[in-house]
Amino acid sequence: MAKANENYEAMVVISTKQSEEEIKALVEKFADIIKENATLESVDEWGKRVLAYEINDETEGYYVLYTFNGVPSFPMELERRLNITDGILRSLVVARA
Numbered sequence: 001m002a003k004a005n006e007n008y009e010a011m012v013v014i015s016t017k018q019s020e021e022e023i024k025a026l027v028e029k030f031a032d033i034i035k036e037n038a039t040l041e042s043v044d045e046w047g048k049r050v051l052a053y054e055i056n057d058e059t060e061g062y063y064v065l066y067t068f069n070g071v072p073s074f075p076m077e078l079e080r081r082l083n084i085t086d087g088i089l090r091s092l093v094v095a096r097a
Helices: 020-037 074-083
Strands: 006-015 039-055 058-070 088-095
Touching (some): 006 020
16 A cells, blocks of 8 residues: 655755846745645755766756655656756755655
């Protein structure tokens, strides 16, 4: 029997080539997507950090950590949307223990 809801974390690295307004809009966009499909527990903005290695000729990224509770099918859809959004350098969605 499948679990009804599980706890997840999504780490998102946004390009710093975006303006501050564009970064805030992306943070809010994904918070709204999560709210529509799951229970958003928190949005932790880590801010601008140096990347361990260059990604698309960028050395810095804006880090955001989303924690949420939702059905097991939602993280795959969230990853799909993150991967096709301009301005997102990297993302990772994992189940929390």
